[in-house]
Amino acid sequence: xxxxxxxxxxxxxxxxxxxxxxxxxxxxxxxxxxxxxxxxxxxxxxxxxxxxxxxxxxxxxxxxxxxxxxxxxxxxxxxxxxxxxxxxxxxxxxxxxxxxxxxxxxxxxxxxxxxxxxxxxxxxxxxxxxxxxxxxxxxxxxxxxxxxxxxxxxxxxxxxxxxxxxxxxxxxxxxxxxxxxxxxxxxxxxxxxxxxxxxxxxxxxxxxxxxxxxxxxxxxxxxxxxxxxxxxxxxxxxxxxxxxxxxxxxxxxxxxxxxxxxxxxxxxxxxxxxxxxxx
Ligand SMILES: [Zn+2]
Ligand SMILES: [Zn+2]
Numbered sequence: 001x002x003x004x005x006x007x008x009x010x011x012x013x014x015x016x017x018x019x020x021x022x023x024x025x026x027x028x029x030x031x032x033x034x035x036x037x038x039x040x041x042x043x044x045x046x047x048x049x050x051x052x053x054x055x056x057x058x059x060x061x062x063x064x065x066x067x068x069x070x071x072x073x074x075x076x077x078x079x080x081x082x083x084x085x086x087x088x089x090x091x092x093x094x095x096x097x098x099x100x101x102x103x104x105x106x107x108x109x110x111x112x113x114x115x116x117x118x119x120x121x122x123x124x125x126x127x128x129x130x131x132x133x134x135x136x137x138x139x140x141x142x143x144x145x146x147x148x149x150x151x152x153x154x155x156x157x158x159x160x161x162x163x164x165x166x167x168x169x170x171x172x173x174x175x176x177x178x179x180x181x182x183x184x185x186x187x188x189x190x191x192x193x194x195x196x197x198x199x200x201x202x203x204x205x206x207x208x209x210x211x212x213x214x215x216x217x218x219x220x221x222x223x224x225x226x227x228x229x230x231x232x233x234x235x236x237x238x239x240x241x242x243x244x245x246x247x248x249x250x251x252x253x254x255x256x257x258x259x260x261x262x263x264x265x266x267x268x269x270x271x272x273x274x275x276x277x278x279x
Contacts, residue, residue, distance in 0.1 A: 001249060001276060001278075001279050002248065002249050002250075002251065002254055003247075003248040003249075003253055003254060003256075003258050004254055005029050005030035005065050005255060005256065005257040005258060006028065006029055006030065006217075006248070006257075006258050006259075006276055007023055007028030007029060007031045007063075007065075007257065007258070007259050007260070008023065008026070008031065008032070008259055008262075008272070008273065009031070009032040009033070009069065009259060009260065009261045010028070010031050010032070010033055012035075015053055016033055016050065016053075016054040016057075016101060017050070017053035017054045017057035018053075019031060019033045020054065020057035020058055020061055020063050021057050021060070023063060024060075024062075026270050026273065027270070027274075027277070028273070029062075029063065029065070030063065030065035030066070030067070030257035030258070030259065031063060031066055031067075032066070032069055032107070032216075032257075032259045033066065033067075033068055033069070034068065034069055034071075035098065035101065035103075036071070036094075036097065038070075038071045038072045038073075039071075039073070040071075041071070041073060041086065041090060043097065046097060046100045050101075051100060051101055051102075054101050054102075055102065065257045066101075066103050066104075066105075067103075067105045067106075067107050067143070067177075067214050067259060068098050068101075068103050068105065068106050068107065069106075069107045070094045070106055070107065070108045070109065073086075073090065074087040074090050074091055074094075074108065075111040075112055075114075076088055076091065076111050076124060076125050076127075076128030076129065076132075077111040077112060077113050077114070077120075077121040077122070077124040077125045077128070077154060078111065078112075078114060079115065079116055087111070087128060088128045088131050088132055091106075091128065091129075091132040092132040094106055095133075095136035095137065095140045095142065096136050096137055096140075098137075098140045099136070099137030099140050102139075103140070104140065104141060105140070105141050105143050105175075105213055105214060106140055106141070106142055107145055107177050107214060107216075108142055108143065108145065109145055109147065109153075110125060110145065110147060110153070110160075110161075110164070111125055111153070111154055112152040112153045113154060114152050115152060118154065118160065121152070121154050122160065122163050123167075125164060126164055126167030126168060129142060129164070129168060129174065133168070133171060133173055133174070138173065140173070141173050141174065141213065142173060142174050143174075143175050143177040143213050143214055144164055144165075144174065144175075144176055145179055145216065146158075146161065146176070146177070146178050146179050146183050146186070147182050147186065147229070148179075148181070148182040148186050148222070148227050148228060148229040149182075149185070149186045149227045150185075150228065150229050156182075156186040156187075157186065158203055158207050161176055161206075161207060162206050165207070165211065175211045175212065176207055176211050177212075177213065177214040177216060178203070178212060178214075178216070179215075179216035179218060179261075180216065180218055180219070180220075180239065180243070180244075181216070181218035181219065181220040181222075181229065181230070181231050181232070181237070181239075181261075182216070183199070184220045184224060184239050184243075185220055185222045185225070185227055185228050185229060186225070186227065187224060189224055190239060190243040190247070191224075191243050192243075193246060196247075200250075200252070209252050212256060213256065213257075214256060214257045214259065215247070215253060215256055215259065216259055217234070217244065217247070217258045217259060217260050217261075217272075217276070218231035218232070218237075218261050218262055219231065219232035219234050219235060219236055219237030219238070219239045219244070220237045220238045220239050221237055223238050231261055231262050232262065233262050233263065233268060233271065233272055234262065234276060235275060241275075241279070244275075244276060244279065245279040248276050248279050249279060258276075260273065
């Protein structure tokens with residue numbers, strides 16, 4: 001394995017500091033966290049003690065690459081104005097919470113157009129992102145995550161992601177996160193050397209590796225193009241080991257956080273990390 005930044009999404013029951021320490025314990029060199037419950041709009045304010053503990057944990061462990069994932073409730077492309085407004089404020093708040101901790105990246109789901117059509121969905125998403133970027137701390141970057149294309153979710157093609165980047169006039173605070181399960185379910189094959197190279201050549205052509213800041217590393221329960229967003233342990237899903245072996249030995253991913261979002265039960269992350277490291 002040549003990838004240097006490898007880790008997982010870690011629960012924050014002992015705070016963000018606790019998550020960093022737990023990540024180190026299980027062998028992570030990068031982690032992903034929430035800064036609040038992803039199922040609720042409300043969030044507890046962040047205290048100086050919480051920030052101090054987080055920074056201390058980063059120092060102790062040497063973990064500096066931390067990605068934050070946003071709330072599942074946010075949909076900036078929603079049809080109703082109330083939910084849309086709430087989502088924009090929610091995303092802005094998430095970005096400012098990252099800034100309080102000194103976290104560089106907020107990973108965001110691109111939302112769903114809920115019947116309004118892709119074009120209108122992207123227009124609303126761009127408008128929302130523009131507002132959130134304007135009203136949040138400039139130290140934080142917004143990462144748009146590729147989706148599986150379930151229902152009317154946006155971002156299942158590299159072209160749609162690029163449309164959003166274009167809509168934001170190439171703002172350098174916006175970049176991309178690839179989820180391996182999602183792209184596979186959306187129809188991008190990475191199972192063999194040939195298909196892997198083909199998929200990432202497409203990515204390079206449409207978006208470009210310079211805009212890639214994180215990877216979600218998940219095998220897929222759903223088959224190629226199934227549009228199912230269900231994560232499997234590495235090598236135990238439809239993608240299989242080879243795609244991940246290629247990924248963690250690919251120079252282009254050497255310094256990009258590669259983060260598991262696989263099931264956590266029965267030492268799931270420990271097993272998946274060990275497998276990736278064995279490649
Ligand atoms: Zn993901
Ligand atoms: Zn997913």
